[in-house]
Amino acid sequence: ELKVEQNPLFLSMQEGKNYTIYCNYSTTSDRLYWYRQDPGKSLESLFVLLSNGAVKQEGRLMASLDTKARLSTLHITAAVHDLSATYFCAVDSINFGNEKLTFGTGTRLTIIP
Amino acid sequence: GAGVSQTPSNKVTEKGKYVELRCDPISGHTALYWYRQSLGQGPEFLIYFQGTGAADDSGLPNDRFFAVRPEGSVSTLKIQRTERGDSAVYLCASSLQGAQWNEQFFGPGTRLTVL
Numbered sequence: 480e481l482k483v484e485q486n487p488l489f490l491s492m493q494e495g496k497n498y499t500i501y502c503n504y505s506t507t508s509d510r511l512y513w514y515r516q517d518p519g520k521s522l523e524s525l526f527v528l529l530s531n532g533a534v535k536q537e538g539r540l541m542a543s544l545d546t547k548a549r550l551s552t553l554h555i556t557a558a559v560h561d562l563s564a565t566y567f568c569a570v571d572s573i574n575f576g577n578e579k580l581t582f583g584t585g586t587r588l589t590i591i592p
Numbered sequence: 593g594a595g596v597s598q599t600p601s602n603k604v605t606e607k608g609k610y611v612e613l614r615c616d617p618i619s620g621h622t623a624l625y626w627y628r629q630s631l632g633q634g635p636e637f638l639i640y641f642q643g644t645g646a647a648d649d650s651g652l653p654n655d656r657f658f659a660v661r662p663e664g665s666v667s668t669l670k671i672q673r674t675e676r677g678d679s680a681v682y683l684c685a686s687s688l689q690g691a692q693w694n695e696q697f698f699g700p701g702t703r704l705t706v707l
Contacts, residue, residue: 582635
């Protein structure tokens with residue numbers, strides 16, 4: 480059974496600070512996804528990481544993937560209030576094609592002014 | 593273009609009743625997924641359609657849950673004899689067949705409350 484764990488589960492940080500969210504998964508998978516969810520809203524796709532060593536950046540967020548360690552990180556640089564949300568990582572089957580996503584429990588990020 | 597839409601946005605029902613939740617995927621997306629999200633948790637997979645057929649229904653919790661997609665577009669999730677434990681947000685997602693990666697686009701969800 481594929482398991483996905485995130486830590487921390489809750490994170491409060493001050494504006495301007497840097498921090499990293501970690502996502503570990505239990506079985507081989509080449510594809511990892513990061514989503515953002517605002518309270519009462521649906522999930523917004525942030526990043527798709529397809530291979531070992533993949534790094535993607537969008538604004539103050541940067542995601543990376545280490546398939547050998549089965550680890551992805553989401554790094555936040557100089558946090559701003561607008562980044563407050565819950566962040567989920569998800570993985571799917573190593574096989575190409577359309578497969579179900581297995582999600583982590585999420586990291587609820589609160590940026591304090 | 594239009595994203596994934598779901599109706600109703602909220603549904604309140606009584607224990608034992610039957611409910612239907614509807615999902616309209618992004619036009620041209622042949623893959624459609626249903627997930628369930630409980631408070632404070634990540635989405636959990638229920639069922640996946642490729643075209644009209646259910647390719648994987650391993651996430652359906654029991655036989656009270658059933659989903660259809662008769663014409664390969666709109667899908668309906670049906671729950672019989674609802675129980676209080678069925679209360680959750682039901683999310684629908686769609687993705688493009690044949691893409692190298694499986695980026696799924698989610699709808700706004702239906703919040704189901706069983707009293």
